[in-house]
Amino acid sequence: MRSKKHQPTGYMHPDHPKPITRRQLMAQGFLGTSGAILAPSILSVFSQRALGADAGTALVCTSTSTGGRMVPVLIFDLAGGGNIAGSNVIVGGKGGQSDILPAGSYSTIGLTGAKEPAAAGVTVNKEYGLAFHPDSPMLAGMNSVTTAATRANVEGVLFCAQSNDDTGNNPHNPLYWLAKGGLTGSLVSLVGSNASASGGNSAAPASSIDPSKQPSRITRPSDGSGLVNPGKLATILGAGGAADSAGVKKVMDAIKMMSEAKLTQFNAQDVPTQVQDLIRCGYINSSEYLSKFTPAALDATQDAMVKALYPQIGTDGGQNTAGTIAKLVLDGYAGAGVVSLGGYDYHGQSRAATGAKDREAGVLIGRALELAAQKKTPVMIYVYTDGGVSCAGGGDWAGDSGQRSATFALVYNPTAKTPTRNNNRQIGAYTAAGAVDKTAAVIGDNVETLSIALVANWLALHGREGELAKVAGSNPFGANLEKYLAFMKLT
Numbered sequence: 001m002r003s004k005k006h007q008p009t010g011y012m013h014p015d016h017p018k019p020i021t022r023r024q025l026m027a028q029g030f031l032g033t034s035g036a037i038l039a040p041s042i043l044s045v046f047s048q049r050a051l052g053a054d055a056g057t058a059l060v061c062t063s064t065s066t067g068g069r070m071v072p073v074l075i076f077d078l079a080g081g082g083n084i085a086g087s088n089v090i091v092g093g094k095g096g097q098s099d100i101l102p103a104g105s106y107s108t109i110g111l112t113g114a115k116e117p118a119a120a121g122v123t124v125n126k127e128y129g130l131a132f133h134p135d136s137p138m139l140a141g142m143n144s145v146t147t148a149a150t151r152a153n154v155e156g157v158l159f160c161a162q163s164n165d166d167t168g169n170n171p172h173n174p175l176y177w178l179a180k181g182g183l184t185g186s187l188v189s190l191v192g193s194n195a196s197a198s199g200g201n202s203a204a205p206a207s208s209i210d211p212s213k214q215p216s217r218i219t220r221p222s223d224g225s226g227l228v229n230p231g232k233l234a235t236i237l238g239a240g241g242a243a244d245s246a247g248v249k250k251v252m253d254a255i256k257m258m259s260e261a262k263l264t265q266f267n268a269q270d271v272p273t274q275v276q277d278l279i280r281c282g283y284i285n286s287s288e289y290l291s292k293f294t295p296a297a298l299d300a301t302q303d304a305m306v307k308a309l310y311p312q313i314g315t316d317g318g319q320n321t322a323g324t325i326a327k328l329v330l331d332g333y334a335g336a337g338v339v340s341l342g343g344y345d346y347h348g349q350s351r352a353a354t355g356a357k358d359r360e361a362g363v364l365i366g367r368a369l370e371l372a373a374q375k376k377t378p379v380m381i382y383v384y385t386d387g388g389v390s391c392a393g394g395g396d397w398a399g400d401s402g403q404r405s406a407t408f409a410l411v412y413n414p415t416a417k418t419p420t421r422n423n424n425r426q427i428g429a430y431t432a433a434g435a436v437d438k439t440a441a442v443i444g445d446n447v448e449t450l451s452i453a454l455v456a457n458w459l460a461l462h463g464r465e466g467e468l469a470k471v472a473g474s475n476p477f478g479a480n481l482e483k484y485l486a487f488m489k490l491t
Contacts, residue, residue, distance in 0.1 A: 069332060070181075070182055070183050070335070070462060071183075071378045071379065071380050071411070071458065071461050071462070071490060072183070072329045072330060072332070072334075072335060072336060072377070072378075072379050072380070073175075073178055073183065073329070073335070073336040073337075073379070073380045073381075073382060073458065074325070074326060074329055074330075074336070074337055074338075074339070074368050074379060074380070074381050074382070075173065075175070075200065075336070075337070075338040075339070075381075075382045075383075075384075076338075076339055076341060076361060076364065076365060076381065076382070076383045076384075077172070077173070077200035077201045077202055077338055077339065077340040077341065077384060077385075078341055078344040078361060078383065078384065078385035078386075079168075079200075079201035079202075079340055079341065079342050079343075079344055079345075079385070079386060080166065080342065080343060080344035080345030080346065080385065080386065080387075081165050081166055081344060081345055081346060081347070081385055081386055081387030081388055081389055081400055081402070081405075082344035082345075082346050082354065082357065082358070082361075082385045082388075082389065083109065083110055083346060083354070083358070083385075083388065083389050083397070083404075084158075084383065084384075084385060084388075084405070084406045084407065084408060085109055085158065085160065085404065085405070085406035085430065086106055086109025086110040086111055086133070086404075086434075087109065087110030087111055087115075087133055087135070087136060087137075087358075088132065088133060088136040088137070088138040088139065088358060089130060089131070089132055089133070089136070089138075089158050089406065089408050090117055090124055090131040090132065090133055090158075091109070091158060091160060091406060091426070091430045092426060092429065092430065093429050093430065093431075093432075093437075094429040094437070094440050095429075096423075096424065096425060096426040097130075097131045097158065097425050097426045098131075099429075100116075100117050100118045101430060101431075101432055101434070102432050103116065103118070105430070105431075105432050105433065105434045106394070106434060107391075107392070107393050107394045107434065108390045108391060108392070108401070108404065108433075108434040108435070109390065109391070109404050109430075109434050110351075110391055110394060110397075111133070111394050112393065112394030112395075113394070115133070115135060115394065117133070122134060125139055127143075127148075127151040127152070127154075128142070128151055128154045128155070128156050128410060129154060129155035129156050129417060129420070129425065130155070130156025130157065130158060130408060130410065130425050131425065136358070136362075137355040137356070137358035137359040137362065138358045138359065138361055138362035138365070139362060140359055140362060141358070141359040141360065141361065141362020141363040141364075141365070141366060142362040142363070142365055142366035142369070143362075143366065144359075144362075144363060144366065145309065145363055145366040145367050145370055146366045146369055146370045146373075147370065147373070149373070150369055150370050150373040150412065151369075152417065153373070153412055153413050153414065153415075153416060153417050154369060154410050154411065154412050154417065155410070155411050155413075155417050155418045155419075155420060155425075155486075155487065156408055156409060156410040156411065156425060156486075157408065157409050157420075157424070157425050157426065157427060157457065157486035157487070158406055158407075158408045158425065158426045158427070159406060159407045159408065159409075159427050159428060159443060159450055159453060159454070160406050160426065160427065160428030160429055160430055160436050160437065160440070160441070160443070160444065161405065161406065161407065161428060161436060161441075161443045161444055161445070161446070161447060161449075161450040162388070162402045162403045162404075162405050162435075162436040162438065162444065162445055163384075163385075163386060163387055163388070163402050163405045163447045163450075164386065164387055164402050164447075165386070165387030165388070165400035165401070165402045166345060166386065166387055166400060167386055167387070168196075168201050168202055168203055168386065169202075169203055170202045170203060170386045170387075170447045171202070171203050171204060171205040171206070171447050171448045171451060172202035172203070172384045172386070172407070172447055172450070172451060173198040173199070173200055173202050173203060173204040173205075173338060173451070174204070174205075174208070174382075174451040174452075174454050174455050174458075175190050175192070175198065175199060175204060175208075175215060175336050175338060176190075176204050176205075176208040176209050176210050176213060177205075177208045177451070177452070177455045177471055177472050178335065178336050178455060178458060179210065179213045179335060179336070180208070180210065180471050180472075181455065181458070181459060181464070181467070181471040183335035183336055183458075184335040185328070185329070185332055185333045185334035185335045186332055186333055187227050187298075187328075187333045187334065188216050188227065188328075188333070188334050188335075189213045189334065189335050189336075190213055190214070190215035190216070190334060190335060190336055190337065191215050191216050191217075191218045191325055191328055191329070191334040191336075191337040191338075192215035192216075192217060192218070192325075192337060192338040192339075192340070193217070193218060193219060193321045193325065193338065193339050193340045194217065194338075194340050195217050197209055197214060198215070198338065199214075199215030199217070199337070199338040199340075200338035200339070200340040201340045201342075201386065202384065202386050205448045205451055207448075207473055208451075208472070208473075215337070215338065216334075218321065218324050218325050218328065218337070219317075219320065219321050219324075220317075220320040220321070220324065221299050221300040221301045221313065221314060221320060221323075221324050222299075223324065224298040224299065224300060224324045224327065224328050224333070225295035225296065225298045225299040226295070227298060227333070298327075298328070298331075298333060300313055300320075300323050300324040300327045301313055301314045303327055305371060305374045305375060306323050306326070306327050306371065309323070309367045309370055309371050309374075310322070310323035310326075310367060318341075318360075318364070321339060322339050322364045322367070322368070323367075325337040325338075325339055326339075326367070326368045326371050327371070329379070330368075330371055330372055330375050330377050330379060331375070332377075339364065341360070341361060341364070343357055344357060344361075344385055346389040346397040347389055347397055347398065347399045347400045348397065348398075348399075349396070349397050350396050350397075351395070351396055351397070354397060361383070365381055365383065365410070368381055369381065369410065369412050372412045372414075373412065373414065376414045377414065378411070378412060378413050378414060378461075378490060379411070379412050380409055380410070380411050380457075380458055380461065381409065381410045381411075381412075382407065382408075382409045382454055383407060383408050383409070383410075384407035385405065385407075387400055387401075387402040387405060388400070388401045388402050388403065388404040388405030388406075389401055389404065390404050390434075401435075403435040403436050404434065404435055404436065405436065406436075407450065407454075409454060409457060409486075411461065411487060411490075413490055413491075415491065416491065418461070418487050418488065418490055418491075419487075419488040419491075420486055420487065420488065421460075421482065421485050421486060421487065421488055424483075424485070424486050425486060427441060427443065427453060427483075427484055427486065428440050428441035428443055428444055429441070441483075441484070442476055442477065443484070446476075449476045452468070452472045452474070452475075452476060452477075453477075453484050455468065455471060455472050456468045456472075456477070456481065456484055456485060457484075457485055457486055457487055459471065460485045460486075460487050460488070460489065461487050461489060461490045462489065462490065463489040465481065465485060468481065
């Protein structure tokens with residue numbers, strides 16, 4: 001037994017037994033989220049040093065290739081209840097974005113008569129496929145950091161759905177369903193900026209949550225590189241020498257080389273069976289892990305593309321979080337990530353102040369799109385806010401109004417703009433009163449169904465929309481699913 005002077009500082013508690021189970025590991029700070037690079041069962045192996053029992057042979061030793069990568073997803077969670085439909089993204093009636101509402105309908109969502117989409121001199125911006133108001137601060141932010149070539153390969157869709165105001169209980173976040181659909185990373189499935197089950201401010205639908213995939217919290221570049229710090233991992237697990245360090249590396253190699261399906265099967269086995277399979281299949285002989293996934297390789301401050309687009313990364317908190325999460329997701333280390341941005345509680349705020357916040361969000365969205373373009377990888381970006389806001393006569397924002405909420409998604413494809421289905425860029429509709437039409441679509445008054453609609457559109461990018469019920473647990477759209485899809489399969 002090691003003496004106390006060798007106990008890892010800040011992890012072991014003198015009045016607690018050595019952690020063995022996942023619950024004990026979490027309680028003593030060893031395992032905060034599923035972002036730990038090792039499966040919980042393997043953590044138990046190292047904690048117990050139980051490396052030799054005889055067992056069955058459930059794992060099939062075949063090729064470790066995971067095939068083509070699925071489209072990664074970046075989510076921007078605007079906490080507070082900001083404005084999306086109207087003064088940023090154009091919203092229309094049941095006929096879609098081009099079905100402009102009657103004169104005066106846009107006054108409560110931020111547009112005076114002279115600024116309404118049909119007004120003289122107002123030219124709607126369609127550079128991103130999805131129509132934006134030409135005076136949109138969010139659009140201005142996006143355009144300030146993207147090239148025309150990048151914008152030409154972006155397509156989008158607006159979802160008209162109301163949500164509750166000023167609460168994190170809106171089940172906006174679809175991360176877990178995306179992971180269940182097969183979206184994963186080479187290191188972790190999910191990452192997020194907040195220490196929450198969803199990784200962001202708004203909740204994930206309760207039925208979607210898989211505790212084994214809880215997002216790893218990322219707020220700075222060192223959080224990314226820390227995911228693969230063998231020295232720290234060895235210390236936490238109680239490794240005390242060259243032999244133990246080699247053991248940590250071997251298990252890291254094993255997890256890296258497994259496909260998602262194989263890892264799922266592997267995690268369902270008991271510890272002795274896992275260890276026997278690792279040895280039998282030869283996974284422990286690989287050195288790929290330490291050569292490819294070094295802390296430096298994951299350090300956003302050492303990525304020239306990230307540094308160019310996030311010039312203050314390393315010193316600015318917002319750029320630290322957004323830049324690091326974007327890198328992890330776009331480089332494939334994580335399948336999906338959420339960046340929560342505070343300060344989007346707009347009621348009682350001036351248009352100048354809220355416009356600055358919209359532009360801030362737009363800049364971060366644009367940087368992610370441009371980074372995807374430079375890295376030549378597709379990406380889906382999803383933007384939502386908890387609740388909504390209304391104003392009087394198109395002036396300053398007067399009060400919370402969840403019935404004036406909306407979300408939108410953008411898809412960047414390196415090779416060409418993703419085709420839309422029947423030119424459909426709006427799902428749901430607004431009424432002539434400038435509010436969500438709750439009867440136009442089943443997402444109108446149900447945020448969880450809205451989240452499922454986003455998942456359906458992500459699946460459609462892979463030609464897998466028929467698997468929606470399997471992934472999300474249900475298909476609330478039934479035979480009308482096609483009406484809730486905006487994107488064709490990515491080519």
